[in-house]
Amino acid sequence: MASSTTDQPALKVAMLGCGVVGSSVATMLVENADDLAARVGARLDLIGIAVRRPERPRPDVPVDPALFTADADTLVRSADIVIEVVGGIDPARELILTAIEHGASVVTANKALLAEDGPTLYAAAADRDVDLYYEAAVAGAIPIVRPMRESLVGDDVQRVLGIVNGTTNFVLDKMDSTGAGFAETVEQAQALGYAEADPTADVEGFDAAAKAAILASLAFHTRVSSADVHREGITEVTAADVQAAREMDAVVKLLAICEVVRDEAGTPSGVSVRVHPAMVPRSHPLASVRDAYNAVFVEATAAGELMFYGKGAGGDPTSSAVLGDVVAVARHRLAGGHGPSESAYADLPVVDMGRAMTRYHISLAVADRPGVLAQVASAFAEHQVSIETVRQRVLGDGDDSRASLVIVTHLASDAALAATVQALSGLDTVDEVVSWMRVEGA
Amino acid sequence: MASSTTDQPALKVAMLGCGVVGSSVATMLVENADDLAARVGARLDLIGIAVRRPERPRPDVPVDPALFTADADTLVRSADIVIEVVGGIDPARELILTAIEHGASVVTANKALLAEDGPTLYAAAADRDVDLYYEAAVAGAIPIVRPMRESLVGDDVQRVLGIVNGTTNFVLDKMDSTGAGFAETVEQAQALGYAEADPTADVEGFDAAAKAAILASLAFHTRVSSADVHREGITEVTAADVQAAREMDAVVKLLAICEVVRDEAGTPSGVSVRVHPAMVPRSHPLASVRDAYNAVFVEATAAGELMFYGKGAGGDPTSSAVLGDVVAVARHRLAGGHGPSESAYADLPVVDMGRAMTRYHISLAVADRPGVLAQVASAFAEHQVSIETVRQRVLGDGDDSRASLVIVTHLASDAALAATVQALSGLDTVDEVVSWMRVEGA
Known part of the structure; x- marks a missing residue:
């Protein structure tokens, strides 16, 4: 599916970070250059990749080694589009704000930053009339941010139940199929590469809580940050709990739950946003989400029940989401206009x-x-x-x-x-x- | 989730058709007016609904009866946004083209028209720099058009397997659970309102073929029309076939299949687009799609396997998709720019x-x-x-x-x-x- 790209206009793309996701994004930018150019209507020229050690050999990344630089600040000032896949709060926040200030559109996969300080970034992007896109921040390859902020925006979302952390789903699924305990199963997950050496962010629910905050903000047009999310991890889930779930024909899942809370008259009076293990009946679509897969189940007034299912992590799946956003913001730069800005008008309180x-x-x-x-x-x-x-x-x-x-x-x-x-x-x-x-x- | 709407700008919305979907859209436009205004940044003023018999009482539609008109042509000339839910090829095509010519953005649920003559409409919209959105045309409430044309646009879709017709899924699911034959089950579906008195469009696969054409066009950046789709319905599926599927731990589903065909070197040489019954192993996520639900399973190079699940028909679910599009095109009218235009650059042949x-x-x-x-x-x-x-x-x-x-x-x-x-x-x-x-x- 290639086409000629000569004489096409070009957009300057800068990347921050070149870990698992960044390597995959860079590879796709190079290998799919012709298709991306045809879909955007302009070439996407990778002008630099900011990394801590630019001199380190990266044989797996098929780009000119001269593109690597340690000077992220200078790089973002000359880009049309900045892809942030470095993660963490700082320096990602400053770099994104600098990029926006200099008129770049930004695509980020940084859930922690968005869940901690999203509104600052959204406001900066709105002020400069540029895009801030973040499909990859929640549930990897699964399109869920765009459906929430665009497809379902004419409806009223009542509840979101998400399996948004692959590590914990892998562990709980294995506990269900083998009858083993938590500690032993985490070790197995680590050996197979499904859990980090320090699995805290996953098993204590921090990762899921950041995604819950982002999903709730979108679903309810209300600002929700990580700190607002009630969080319980899976470290206390025992083999006996999993067995008890089996006996009632259910499975244990770590869920990110976002729901409207209503007063006695039925009027929305707040939102509940929480992450905790829960028993889910086997007849529910979420119960069949196995291994490290993710899924987000949405209940909306008019749409009814929807589910979005796929891979929630990994270099290539996350890159798919990043590049979809890159094409979207690139099209906006050519055609004018921009995607939706933050919608927080409902301003509902997050309840205890x-x-x-x-x-x-x-x-x-x-x-x-x-x-x-x-x-x-x-x-x-x-x-x-x-x-x-x-x-x-x-x-x-x-x-x-x-x-x-x-x-x-x-x-x-x-x-x-x-x-x-x-x-x-x-x-x-x-x-x-x-x-x-x-x-x-x- | 209401907010004050005084002193806000307004956009003029015209509707063509007021059947099951139209009634629901009109009701949501009225009942959710404040939320929609807050999400768009402008009020959506319903300026008229074109119907064949404007004088007919419609007590279920909470709008001023004076809004109903038989003069669709005049109506579409003065609108900012036209919602087409009248269906069929003519006069829908002429009215949409007139609306676009007069600078309106169009939201349509008309799969038959898009699958027959979409490129004419897409070209007209591109010429006038307006939006033509059609999320509701495929799989009702399930966001699938937007994910295909935006979220996955940085990836390469290899295959789409869709259960995109609720009537046939209901019939096949009941044949599986009861062991009954086709004719008897269709009668039951008709009695329950899941099948039309004349079920031809559904059971012969015409409806699914139109959706397959739209999905294939989006997935492969290639024009595919209904006439290109190989189509076999479910009328020949017998109780014995369903039993044979059970014996190999599979279920029979009517699938819309869109896939890349490769030459011996692995280069894409065409696309196969087809609708036919098929046995699907019970372990596949599509096998668990019961009743009249729809689901679309997508395989992409980087994203891997994704599935989108929900209600594929009905007034409210379809309205959810229509109104999501209305908010999107309304935002574009305020902020400038427009959504993606047709992408058909790959121009792959549809193979026999x-x-x-x-x-x-x-x-x-x-x-x-x-x-x-x-x-x-x-x-x-x-x-x-x-x-x-x-x-x-x-x-x-x-x-x-x-x-x-x-x-x-x-x-x-x-x-x-x-x-x-x-x-x-x-x-x-x-x-x-x-x-x-x-x-x-x-």
Whole structure:
């Protein structure tokens, strides 16, 4: 699919960073140059790649070694389009702001920066009438930023449930298929390259929280930053939790959840944005997302249920998203105009986790004698929590026999559910609250 | 999520048609007016709705009855944005061209018109520097047009497999779950409102073929019209075919397939665009698309495998897509610029069905005696078709006993596979070619 590119105009493209994603972007810019030129209507000339050590040999990156430079600041001042794939907060923020100030459009994959300080960047881009595009920042190759900020912009998004971190999905999927525990499975993931040597950002949910903040901002036309996101990782998920999920025909997933919270009249009064493990019924489309794949499930008033599925990380998938954005902003530079700016007019408050409406799966070890269930049920009733199902199993026999009680609740405020768990642990008939986990997607 | 709209600029919106989709679009324009104004940066003023009988009472559409008019031609000349949801080729084409000529941007859901004569419309829009958007034309609420023409435009799409017709997916899914035949299931679908009184456009694959043409045009930067699409419907799919699929752990789906065809050196030499029933392994993400849902599975070089899932039809889901486009084109009118124009530079030929590379599932009734399999295998070998699996089952016993042979092939040209089936039916040891069906997504 090539075409002649002679006599075409050209746009100057600068890149910041040349790690896994950057190498792939540079390779695609070179190898697909003719197709990209035909799609844009102008050649994309790579004018430089800013890296810490420009002299280091990079045989895998098919560009003139003279393009590598340590002087990122000078580079971004002369570009039409700056691709930022260096990651982290600083110096990425300053470089992006400098690029915008000098009139460049910016394509970034930097979720951490956008989730921490996006509005500063969006405002700078709007002031200078340039584009700031970031499809690659959420769920890698999966088109989700553009669908959220353009395709669904005439609808009202009610809820987003996302599997947006491949490492944790790989670990939880393997725990489900092998029955192994968390620590052992993370080691396996590390050996296979699915988890970093220090897996904290993934397993503690920091990566997913940044993506949740970006998704919520887009979905609800409201500013949400990483700090607003309630975050629980998967380090406490046990083989027993996964087994308990299996018994109710569910799987454990780390979900990024963004949803509208309504007052009693049904008017939106806030948004809940959170990352935590949850049991998801196997009949739900998200339950079938295996290995390190990502998926984002969206519920909107008119559209109904939508799901977007694909690879959430990796050099080539992320590059696909970056280059889609590069073509879009390049077309804008030729045809005039720019893509959508930040939309934050709704300005809804982010509510505390306690006000989120959730369901709990609670597993109790109790005495096997008359009246126990009544006492347990009373604890739920006192906190206005309604029970959906109870499953009781007797363990052992005789006077001292014990039982296991597994309870799934209806929707209630997370605060009421947490208080119920607290109250249950204080009952004399309850030996132990063996585990509890939220249930989503039912 | 409302905001004040006083003193905002306004854009004049005209609508053509007020059926199921039009009623929903009009209702959303009115009921969500404040949110839409905040997202666009201007009010969207509905200036008229062209319908055949303007005097007919429409109590479900919450607009001033004076807005209804029979004079579509005059209406489109004074609009900033024209929403075309009247369907069909004429007069939709003339009205869209008139609207564009008078400087309006157009949002349409008209797959039949785009698949028949899209390039005329795209060229007119490009000449006048206005937008022609059509997210709703393919797969209803599912964002797929925008991802194909914007998100994946930096990548190379290799294959698209789409379940893009809800009626046929409903019928095939019910045949799978009930074991019933085609005619009976279509009647059930009609009773439930999932199939029209005259289901021809759906069950014969015309609707899916129009969508395949649009998807292929976008995926391969090549003009593809409905007439180029090889089309087979589902009317010949029997309960036995569905049962045969079950036996190989597959389901039957009507697929819209768009794929690059390569020459022996691996260079793209054409595109295959086709609609036909196919067996899809249950492990493939498309197999779990139930009821009347739609899904589009995309394979791209860098992005890998992606899937987009949701509701493919209905008033509200289609309106969601229409209004997303309305907001996009309205933003362009305010900020300047426009969205992507037609990209057809690759200009690859659409190849005959015979050159498509497919796999066949073939079921034969044969004599149960030595040498039969050898004779059958020779017929495949003569046509250069390689066999993946053979399953033989003896039916009855004694001298006259018969056997069933189920064969699944490797990839071969459809012409070679069809010739093999022809040859098999002429073998004296073959009583009957009981059925054959293509296999996709393996």
